[in-house]
Amino acid sequence: MTMQLAQRHHMDAILSFAEDNARVGHLPGELIGRSWKRCIHEYGLDPCRPRNARIVTHQTLREHQDSVDEFLNVARAGVDQLYGMVAQLGYVLLLTDHRGVTVQYLGDKNSDRRLRQAGLYLGADWSEQYAGTCAVGTCIQEQKALTCHRVDHFDATHIELTCTSAPILDPFGKLLAVLDISALDSPHARHSQTFALNLTQLYARMIEDAYFLRRYRNQVIFRCDASREFVQVNGQYLFAIDDNGRIEASNTAGRALISDTPAAAESEGRPSLTQLFECQLRDIWSIPFDQEDQVRAFRHQSSGDTFFAALVQPRATLARRNRDEAPEVLENVPRLDALAADDPVMRRTLGLARRLRNRDVGLLILGETGTGKEVLARAVHDSSHRSKRAFVAVNCAAIPESLIESELFGYVSGAFTGARAKGMRGLIQQADGGTLFLDEIGDMPLQLQTRLLRVLAEGEILPIGAQSPVRINCRVIAATHQNLEELINKGAFRADLYYRLNGATLRLPPLRQRADRQHVIQSVLKNLIADGGLPDVRIRADAMSALLAHDWPGNIRQLVNALTFAEATCDGREITASDLPEECLSCHPLFVGGRDDVTSGSNPLLDALNEHHWNISRVARHFNVSRPTVYRWMNQQGISSPRFLGHSPD
Template structure:
């Protein structure tokens, strides 16, 4: 019987392939793609494919912060549809099932059918199916029995609705599927409606969470329902600029000058003013916003004659109105900001940076610090911590490039007892939890693996950390200062760094100048020489010729290299008096090769020349890594990492 049905299905598809006609329907369009784009053959069925555990984990990590929100919606939906003997699938944008609610009694059957965690329902792999076709069409789809392309799936009935993220990107699919269902297709109408409705609810819950630090205008066409069922949500900032808009809003709202002839295509309204969409002026819109959830709902009109009832939600922590001028956190006291003041003296770039850092010290913002290696990014992060009200709590520094990739996760997030066997079975508080109340400094953030970037993003947005193997997250109050000498925007373009994490991290950006650009070298030389002298319990005094050589050097390893050179010179000196012959040879050579005292900055090596500088140092030092590290003032591990990054291989390794 089944054999016969299979044969009939294959023949029907082959006949379609011969004469596809206009292929106007969603299902027919997908069949055509199966033949023409994916080269699928209906006479060669492909059983359901479940991705392996590691890959599933990677897929989950990509949308980890969304999974919690979606789960709540799925559980609600399941209560309503479980009587229909169906299962729920949540897939990511690639069609891989990242969450699932099913029926334990039919576990084996469901797994075989692909109605299971990890099942890959992308159209190129599974052929026409609700999830895969919904991904391509980005619209709700019912795929009922023989709508499926592959005969392995023709007993299934599936309803899928797309899910979009708060910025309008495609996020995944919510799907309600059954192993069997009554034959008439019309019976699926209600299931598709429910799936679409819950997809919208999940999207909106995610939107509210994502924009909880912004004002949100909620609009509905029914006065009495606007608080509980707002069809449209618009997130906006204190300047009245639109920051985000939910799917309902993308479908219905237009700009004033796009009111005619936009062809019904959703426009991206982000970055536009509310007043470009609504006829009310900003003071009226603020009046509505401040009325909040009170009963004072007010009608607003759009430029294209739409009429909506409006209410608003204030940003988290806001007292219901934009903060009054003067309510800014106070600047740190002179005592607290001493560490910031000590960072430089008399260099205009540093002066600007110190002033900015003082203003930022007590702001609830994460900070991104840029600067070449050794410019003092960690020193700046520590000074910011010391100047802030967090100074009584821990400052925890993590070098993402120095910890082996396999350990970063457990080091950062920690693990609960019993997660690992042996000596570590007691569990460990991760570095994130250790910096609760204080500052977490993430150095070389650009080297953090992508799947951990997702987890970090979740920590930053949820303000809680989930140790490995734990069942409950731990709340954390965190300020993150991240640093990188790599161009994070470039890494985003290369898809090696998450853009959303970048925006979470760069509440403000501080740029540390390279030592060769600084005009306060004398101050740094004197200060570091004195510090190093104290370490060795000797006074440190520099001969005028020594000072001249140090001023003239180009300092590829920046302040770190300067400190290393002074430490070396002190050890070589005659009781703390540093004459030129106490200096390491590269300082003398570097200045001879490059009498750069007056060389304009543009002719000196720039960060972009990092590969050349490294290669030259390797050749000069006959590929002895320790010497190169000392000379450039960087760690040995950094030399190896940079060699790998730039594809430099030592001659004896080739």
């Protein structure tokens, strides 16, 4: 089909669509369709009368450039970098102001005449009102990133072009500029521009954020991201804040986060970071002091998701805060501090435990099975003034109901048949002066709950068969994975005992929700090595990725078992993904799908074996592991070497 005929078909398609009778030619998507209708019904453009590219005068261009001069100084580095990535693919780069006039342009000088004729040039006006449906003009109208590919364009002279644009917004959400990459001769397939769209959006965000940082360079900026590793260099959310933590401006991602947080979105006046995250003002200003990497974890008020934050501070502000406003530093308590690194829930839990460790108020520790409730209780005891006396742990779910009373309260000589001749001090009495830890308190029988309540209320116990009570002075810490309030409603737990035990609640998050999972993994391994007197062993990156991706339904208890297994079975002194228990590999790329992938042909190990003709040494080098590891992988996934091969698999 000649170009003239193609243009004629395109004009007919637009007219047919505008008349709601789209029976010929290209049927546009919803966004492009809206633009076509605007061109005809609002701007009065005629698809049968193509318009030449409009290049504004030098004086007009200068006026447009001057209006965004500070922005252009910031954007130039990003524009140059993006053009360097796409130039060899035949793209030119346009940066327009909010009215669609190209204020910065990079293109191939060898194609200068064709580019100017097509309007891919400095000073070109790509507003939708003049140029019709196009990436820049439609991006301005829709405030969305888009690709206008070939026959998406309204003007028939543009149907060989492909153009991709993304909006750049100012700190208050107002359109500031449009970033565009375009090509004169593009492939016919629309999906060929998917990467162009993603790349343009990425650089638009980078330029937008660089401008935000420049504009608020004299204010404190709270920068956060879902990744701790990237927050300092590429934090997705930016908030300029005042001394009271109130948000004065934010980038696009930050504004979206505010709108998703009712407490912040509905606040009168400027919202505060304390309405956006579960924190206090001191938590924000202490970010540079709390962790070596000057990053701190926060939990989002609405979703509960974890974000990692850093502060970008002007030099004068930083000096003043270091001198005059260094935050209160809590007393170091090594046994408690060792239980976590930087997790918001653990930080709050350990802060409360630190303050209450020397108080005789009852503590109730809540958390899923395996989260370390007894470890926390023991750390509270070891950090308290009772540390030189006994810590007695009682698993209320493990003692047979027929024995629990005698185990807890003890008995005197001759109290019942089979009793010891000298009687026995019960566990509560053994904890005198120290700490009594009642694990799985939700499983204690109601009758025993009544007696325990009396002990707590009166500070004395009556051993079985005794005539007079025995005074005791112990701190009680209880723990459970159950919902005690639901048990109270069902009549399975005494409300008065609940309130007696619950002087303060310490909550332990499940391992899968902890922001410091990597610290926990390394700490558990370190303790295993120390307790067993073992040589040092390290966790390789592939194994750490698999461990971090696992859901850990058994929490830290399951992690201990997994690392114990991995340490015992690893080759040398390095744990790789293949050394982990099979249940830990459900999210690891090499093992996703397990044996099912072997039969489907999508298994990476089987693919590598076939590629290297079942030469195990080459496959081991391919994955950078030892030959025994490859054999173990094959065994785990039920892969056997084919017998018909005429050469050695080694």
